[in-house]
């Protein structure tokens with residue numbers, strides 16, 4: 001069956017319709033937000049598993065060549081834990097959903113999600129919706145005990161992606177609490193998520209502050225809004241923080257690119273110096 005595309009205001013309803021049309025094992029290829037004359041609508045594209053595998057990512061022309069190469073190596077004992085931290089609105093939850101569902105990132109891995117953003121209204125729903133779409137388990141933790149239980153329930157996963165609250169300056173205690181929860185999960189990687197258009201002095205301050213939270217990578221988002229900005233990538237080289245992934249739009253999961261793809265695009269649009277590759281893990 002070819003790909004079925006449904007449009008409407010209610011994602012949950014669209015998913016049900018997709019399952020009715022295709023069957024219970026319908027694979028969701030993308031969920032996209034559309035601005036229409038009737039307001040915000042959603043587009044869900046779905047296919048049966050065979051067509052979905054064949055359609056691959058040709059639905060969109062997004063360069064994905066290097067994404068697989070940018071997936072981390074699996075760990076031998078226990079799930080690989082990757083947390084995304086960073087300012088509110090940077091794109092953490094959206095990027096997490098892209099990573100969880102993009103077939104070229106963790107395709108074939110058993111993925112689980114843990115949400116620690118219990119502070120912001122709607123944050124849990126946002127994460128749960130993405131998890132429901134992708135049919136992957138999602139745990140929400142409010143404190144240390146919850147977290148241990150959540151971690152235990154996801155023990156059979158190959159990778160656990162951890163969503164965290166923003167770092168609003170006025171809520172230092174909340175932030176520290178969330179940092180402690182992240183550390184309790186002993187993440188292999190902690191990616192600081194920063195929009196590409198962030199002024200370099202602000203990005204530098206965020207990085208300095210987040211070093212205490214044990215960040216291992218930068219993840220640069222929203223390149224569609226600042227296609228010519230390379231300031232945050234420059235910082236990654238200067239400060240020795242590798243970049244594995246970048247994002248370039250709101251569409252889950254397709255607006256995700258490997259750092260290599262982004263750097264190649266930046267080099268084409270502006271004659272950039274060398275050095276990013278050393279920072280790219």
Ligand SMILES: Nc1nc2c(ncn2[C@@H]2O[C@H](COP(=O)(O)OP(=O)(O)O)[C@@H](O)[C@H]2O)c(=O)[nH]1
Nearest residue numbers: 088089090091092093094221222247248249250
């Ligand atoms: N233009 C653009 N918007 C994005 C991108 N990634 C996320 N967003 C949007 O940024 C807003 C905040 O994203 P969200 O994931 O909730 O941020 P969080 O607070 O860090 O979890 C949402 O409207 C997203 O759709 C991107 O790469 N480009």
Ligand SMILES: [Mg+2]
Nearest residue numbers: 092093117123
């Ligand atoms: Mg969020």
